[in-house]
Amino acid sequence: MSDMSDTTRFELFSYWRTSATYRVRVAFNLKGLTPQERNVDIDAGEQRSPEFLKINPMGAIPALIDHGDGQPATPLTQSLAILEFLEETAPEPALLPADAHGRARVRSLSQMLAADTHPLITPRIKKYLTTEGKFDDAAWRAWQIHWFSTGLQALEQRLANEPDTGKFCHGDTPTMADICLASIVVVMRVFKIDVTGIPTVMRIMDACEALEAFGKADPRRQVGAPQT
Ligand SMILES: N[C@@H](CCC(=O)N[C@@H](CS)C(=O)NCC(=O)O)C(=O)O
Structure with a gap:
C-alpha cells in the first residue's frame, strides 16, 4: 500500500442499494480501508451518462480508481476483480483460503x-x-x-x-x-x-x-x- 491515506487513494463509484458495490464496501471494511465514495444514482440513470461511460463503458458500478501512484490509474471495474485486487494489495485479513x-x-x-x-x-x-x-x-x-x-x-x-x-x-x-x-x-x-x-x-x-x-x-x- 502507498503512504497516501486510503480515502485519498481510492475513489469508489457507488450507489446505496447496489449489490456489486456492497461487495466492494465489505471487502474494504474487512481490510480496514476507507475509499472516498462517489455517488452514481442508478435510479436516475447516471450510469449511462457520457461522463460515467468514460469510466465504465458497461454503464455499471462499482468502479474503483486507485490514485496511489499520484496519477489516477485506469478504473478497475467488476466487483470480483476489485476484490482480487484488494486481496493482492492488502492481503490481511485473507479473503481467500491458503490452498x-x-x-x-x-x-x-x-x-x-x-x-x-x-x-x-x-x-x-x-x-x-x-x-x-x-x-x-x-x-x-x-x-x-x-x-x-x-x-x-x-x-x-x-x-x-x-x-x-x-x-x-x-x-x-x-x-x-x-x-x-x-x-x-x-x-x-x-x-x-x-x-x-x-x-x-x-x-x-x-x-x-x-x-x-x-x-x-x-x-x-x-x-x-x-x-x-
Ligand atoms: N458483474 C458486475 C455487475 C455490475 C452491475 O451490474 N452493477 C449494477 C448495480 S448492482 C449496475 O450498476 N447496474 C446498472 C444497470 O444495470 O443499468 C460486478 O460484479 O461488478
Whole structure:
C-alpha cells in the first residue's frame, strides 16, 4: 500500500442499494480501508451518462480508481476483480483460503452469485424486459423471484452438503464467498423478496451480519438510502 491515506487513494463509484458495490464496501471494511465514495444514482440513470461511460463503458458500478501512484490509474471495474485486487494489495485479513482447492471453491461459490445470479436482476435487464420484452410489474417480480431462488437454492445445496462449509461458507472466517452471499441477501431485502428453503444461507448471513464490516456496508446505512 502507498503512504497516501486510503480515502485519498481510492475513489469508489457507488450507489446505496447496489449489490456489486456492497461487495466492494465489505471487502474494504474487512481490510480496514476507507475509499472516498462517489455517488452514481442508478435510479436516475447516471450510469449511462457520457461522463460515467468514460469510466465504465458497461454503464455499471462499482468502479474503483486507485490514485496511489499520484496519477489516477485506469478504473478497475467488476466487483470480483476489485476484490482480487484488494486481496493482492492488502492481503490481511485473507479473503481467500491458503490452498488451491479452497481458493477454487470460494471463487466458484462467489461466481454462482456474482456472475450467474446477480446480473439477471440488474436495472439494464429490467429496462430491456419492460420495454422490448413487454414485461409488466408482475412479470418482472416473478423473474426476480425465479433467479434469486435459483441461485440461492443451488448455493444452499452446496453449503449444506459440502464438508468445507463451516461457520462461514468456507471454514470459520469470512471469505469472498460470504461477501457474495450477503450481497444477494441484502438486495433481496431491498426488493422485499423472500426465498424459502435456504437455512444454511441464512445461518451464514447471520454470522456475517454479526461482523461490523458487513453491518457498516448495509444498503440501509448508506448515504442516500431512504429513511424508513
Ligand atoms: N458483474 C458486475 C455487475 C455490475 C452491475 O451490474 N452493477 C449494477 C448495480 S448492482 C449496475 O450498476 N447496474 C446498472 C444497470 O444495470 O443499468 C460486478 O460484479 O461488478
